[in-house]
Amino acid sequence: MLTTASSIERQSFSENKLIKIYLAIFFILWGYTFVFTTDITNWFTENALTVVFLLGLTISFKKFKFSNLSYTLIFIYICLHIYGAMYTYAENPLGYWIKDLLGLGRNHYDRIVHFSFGFLLAYPMRDYFKNWFEWPTWVCWVLPAEITMSFSGMYELIEWLVADVFFPSEGVAYLGSQGDVWDAQKDMGLAFIGAILAMILFSTLKSINKK
Numbered sequence: 097m098l099t100t101a102s103s104i105e106r107q108s109f110s111e112n113k114l115i116k117i118y119l120a121i122f123f124i125l126w127g128y129t130f131v132f133t134t135d136i137t138n139w140f141t142e143n144a145l146t147v148v149f150l151l152g153l154t155i156s157f158k159k160f161k162f163s164n165l166s167y168t169l170i171f172i173y174i175c176l177h178i179y180g181a182m183y184t185y186a187e188n189p190l191g192y193w194i195k196d197l198l199g200l201g202r203n204h205y206d207r208i209v210h211f212s213f214g215f216l217l218a219y220p221m222r223d224y225f226k227n228w229f230e231w232p233t234w235v236c237w238v239l240p241a242e243i244t245m246s247f248s249g250m251y252e253l254i255e256w257l258v259a260d261v262f263f264p265s266e267g268v269a270y271l272g273s274q275g276d277v278w279d280a281q282k283d284m285g286l287a288f289i290g291a292i293l294a295m296i297l298f299s300t301l302k303s304i305n306k307k
Contacts (some may be wrong), residue, residue, distance in 0.1 A: 099163040101223040103303070106161040114164050125175060129182035141258060142181030146174065160228050166220035168295040173216040176209050185209065210283040214244045214290030219298055237295050244291035248284040255280075 133139040191205025211213035
């Protein structure tokens, strides 16, 4: 059963077959990206936040369970991320395929994932704000876009610290800016746009469903 943010019922881990399937697929893919990565140092650097993210979801599961729709969106996003970390974002094969197909000037896989950060994770944020904090409906629709922008800015600062201060030897591979001086701003903008579009899409679908 695909529960949503509006669903009252939430299944425990033992009852939720969908989460078990997602976890099994994820760990198989994660192991695959580790074994076949082209840059092991970058893999560990990129996946540090993956570990933090997974730990956060695991620790908080007893107190708060996301809807199955939220877990589905989270699963898709994190798979996109670990696939990017496997090759480094700037050298991702899917990005090169899209580049050749559309005649683009650079590998845009990093742009896809930054957009997906907003588009795929805004709804889980709404789920959390609505069902944990029980904030007003309009706040739960607006705040995810604002939080996305804040997280994007924080991530760009983390990228700067990792690439320029702590691991300068991995800087170019980790940043994946490909010579674009406005890379950080574009990444933040795409995430913000993705979150706005997600909120518009889901609010529209919710309205249609009510009718």
